[in-house]
Every structure is written in C-alpha cells, then in structure tokens.
Amino acid sequence: MKKAYLGVLTLGAVAMIAATFVSNAFADSDFGKYAVGDIRSGYTYMTKESKAIQDDDFENPAMLWLEDGEQVWGKVDGKAGKSCASCHGSASDSMKGVAATYPKYDKKLKKLKNIEQQINICRTERMGAKPFKYESKQMLGTTIYVRNQSRDMPMNVSIDDEAAPFFAKGKAFFNGRRGALDMACKHCHEDNAGNYARANLLTQGQTNGFPTYRFKWQKPGSTHRRFRGCNKNIRAQPLKYGSDEYVNLELYVAWRGRGLPVETPAVRN
Amino acid sequence: MAKTKARVKAPKSAKKGEAFQVKTLISHKMESGQRKDKKTGKKIPRHIINKFVCTYNGKQVFSADWHPAISANPYMSFFVKAADSGTLEMAWTDDKGKTMKKSTKIKVS
Numbered sequence: 001m002k003k004a005y006l007g008v009l010t011l012g013a014v015a016m017i018a019a020t021f022v023s024n025a026f027a028d029s030d031f032g033k034y035a036v037g038d039i040r041s042g043y044t045y046m047t048k049e050s051k052a053i054q055d056d057d058f059e060n061p062a063m064l065w066l067e068d069g070e071q072v073w074g075k076v077d078g079k080a081g082k083s084c085a086s087c088h089g090s091a092s093d094s095m096k097g098v099a100a101t102y103p104k105y106d107k108k109l110k111k112l113k114n115i116e117q118q119i120n121i122c123r124t125e126r127m128g129a130k131p132f133k134y135e136s137k138q139m140l141g142t143t144i145y146v147r148n149q150s151r152d153m154p155m156n157v158s159i160d161d162e163a164a165p166f167f168a169k170g171k172a173f174f175n176g177r178r179g180a181l182d183m184a185c186k187h188c189h190e191d192n193a194g195n196y197a198r199a200n201l202l203t204q205g206q207t208n209g210f211p212t213y214r215f216k217w218q219k220p221g222s223t224h225r226r227f228r229g230c231n232k233n234i235r236a237q238p239l240k241y242g243s244d245e246y247v248n249l250e251l252y253v254a255w256r257g258r259g260l261p262v263e264t265p266a267v268r269n
Numbered sequence: 270m271a272k273t274k275a276r277v278k279a280p281k282s283a284k285k286g287e288a289f290q291v292k293t294l295i296s297h298k299m300e301s302g303q304r305k306d307k308k309t310g311k312k313i314p315r316h317i318i319n320k321f322v323c324t325y326n327g328k329q330v331f332s333a334d335w336h337p338a339i340s341a342n343p344y345m346s347f348f349v350k351a352a353d354s355g356t357l358e359m360a361w362t363d364d365k366g367k368t369m370k371k372s373t374k375i376k377v378s
Contacts, residue, residue: 218341
C-alpha cells in the first residue's frame with residue numbers, strides 16, 4: 001500500500017518528496033512529559049542539541065520576544081488609556097490556562113477565535129488602540145507571553161457544542177488534498193510522522209509549542225505562518241493569516257495534541 | 270525594529286581562581302549581505318555584529334570576531350577565571366559602528 005502511494009507521488013513529478021520516506025526507529029523510547037500515549041510533541045523529534053536550547057530559558061532566543069510581550073502587557077496604549085494589565089491584572093494569574101483552551105468559540109463573532117485575534121479584539125474594543133499586525137514583533141511577543149503563562153499545562157480545547165461544526169471543518173481541511181502535489185496535512189503528519197522527507201524528519205505537526213522559535217526563520221513564528229509554509233511546500237495557495245480556515249484547522253490540530261503540555265515558546269528546527 | 274535586547278547571565282559570586290561560565294544572548298537580525306530584496310532585486314546590505322568583547326574590571330578577557338554565517342540573535346558562552354570582585358562588561362559592535370553594552374557584577378571571595 002505504501003509502495004503504491006510512493007509510486008503515485010513519483011509519477012506526480014514530486015522529486016522533492018519522492019526521494020525517501022525512510023523509517024526512523026524510535027521504538028519504545030521514553031519521552032517523559034513530551035508524549036501522551038501515541039501523541040508526541042515535536043520536541044521528541046529533535047536532536048539533543050536543539051532540545052538543550054529549549055530546555056534552558058536563558059539560551060532560548062524566543063525569550064527575547066517574551067520580554068517584549070511582557071512590556072506590551074503593562075504598557076498603556078489607545079484612547080481608553082488602558083493596558084492589558086488594567087483589566088487582566090497579573091498575567092501569571094489571569095492568563096494561566098488560557099493557551100490550553102484556545103481557539104475558542106466566540107458568541108459575538110459566531111465563529112472561532114484564536115489568541116492572536118483575542119488580543120486584537122481587546123486592543124480595538126476595550127483599549128481603543130490599533131490592532132497589531134499578525135506576524136509583527138508585538139503580536140508574537142504578546143502571544144508568547146500569554147501562552148507561556150500556561151506552560152506545562154495539558155492542551156485541552158473544547159470541540160463540543162458551538163465549536164463542533166468548526167472542528168469538523170478543521171478536520172476536513174487536515175484530511176483534504178490540496179495543491180499541485182495533491183497532498184493533505186495527514187499524509188506527512190499522520191501517515192508518515194517519524195519518517196524522513198528527504199533530510200527533514202516529519203513530526204506529528206503538534207502546535208503545543210507555538211509561537212515557536214524556528215532556526216530556519218531565525219525568529220519565532222505563529223501557527224498560521226507554519227500552516228502557510230506547509231501549504232507552500234505542497235504547492236498550494238497559502239491562506240491569509242487569521243483566516244477562518246486556518247483558525248478551524250488550529251482547533252483541530254490543537255485537539256490532535258490534547259494532553260500534551262503547552263511548551264510555548266518552543267524551539268524547533 | 271524594537272530596541273536591541275541583550276541578556277547576560279553569570280554567577281553573582283565565585284571563589285578566587287575558580288572558572289565560571291558567562292552566557293550571553295543578544296537580539297540582532299544579523300543580515301548576512303548575501304540576500305536580495307525580493308521586490309527590488311537589490312542586495313540587502315550586510316549588517317551584522319562583527320565584534321564581541323568581554324572585559325573584566327577593564328581588562329579584556331574574551332573577544333570574538335563574528336562573520337556573516339553567525340545566526341540571528343547570537344548566543345555566546347565562555348568561561349572566565351575569577352580574580353577580583355568587580356564588573357564584567359560585554360560589548361557588541363555592529364557594522365554600523367553601534368556598540369551595545371551590558372554589564373554584570375561579580376563578588377569574588
């Protein structure tokens with residue numbers, strides 16, 4: 001079955017990916033807190049050198065962005081003369097556990113929202129300030145700062161009730177083929193996690209560490225930047241940052257990683 | 270770009286003659302000079318930190334010349350032998366001649 005699948009890919013002139021899906025023997029390893037049953041954090045796929053950078057908060061370069069976020073948290077901005085702290089107080093109390101439950105259904109918007117969008121809702125509606133641009137330094141910093149307050153808490157998003165139809169859409173996106181290579185997320189991250197696509201070790205595509213400092217990017221990036229990168233790799237048109245499709249997908253992927261600890265800010269290659 | 274941020278971590282105290290570790294991290298884009306602007310096709314000028322110096326009570330104890338292959342947000346760690354109580358000062362100098370400094374105090378007994 002797998003051979004036939006590879007054959008089809010090769011015929012599709014997929015030189016890049018067809019090269020090899022070489023098996024990677026990782027059997028029976030102990031991943032500690034970074035795995036729950038068969039669900040494995042991207043951390044477990046990294047080399048020990050890369051892990052060391054994440055393990056040491058001083059060495060982790062994403063902490064520079066976290067400091068930016070901490071400043072944003074306390075800084076008054078906008079017409080209302082408020083900062084995040086004016087309403088939410090100390091982030092270590094009020095934001096604890098938040099990262100584990102987003103994306104969430106919003107009654108007013110009648111759709112899902114993620115943390116980035118919630119930050120901008122607060123900024124525009126309550127603070128009377130300008131929204132942050134999606135992949136800007138402030139947005140990444142604030143998201144990292146907020147998500148970091150839930151570090152080591154298990155991912156636990158709600159997929160019931162109002163969130164259910166959006167969850168279904170996210171699931172369909174994950175399993176749906178797209179792009180010139182006609183591939184779905186699941187082909188790499190479910191069927192071939194732990195195998196190599198050329199030199200690249202495929203992971204399960206978990207989002208528990210986002211925004212993640214990626215060596216390739218030389219800076220942290222959001223889940224949606226990662227989604228866009230994946231979509232480009234399979235020669236599909238990437239969608240907009242914060243688009244409904246990506247937020248739905250974000251919920252599905254967060255649910256796939258249920259129980260994994262929030263690692264924000266993680267370090268990945 | 271927000272302000273450059275530097276972080277330095279060294280022990281607050283050490284025994285005389287003992288070697289202690291200093292860890293440093295600075296935010297910098299470290300533009301290599303090899304890339305082109307996608308829109309204009311013009312080369313983006315090189316802008317990296319080319320010199321890192323650590324002085325211990327005014328005396329240079331460690332220095333490094335950095336080149337374009339050093340990653341963004343460079344991390345550097347090294348060992349220094351404790352001599353006297355005083356100040357460790359790190360200085361990063363970039364291609365535009367700007368020097369960023371950060372210091373930390375150490376007590377030697």
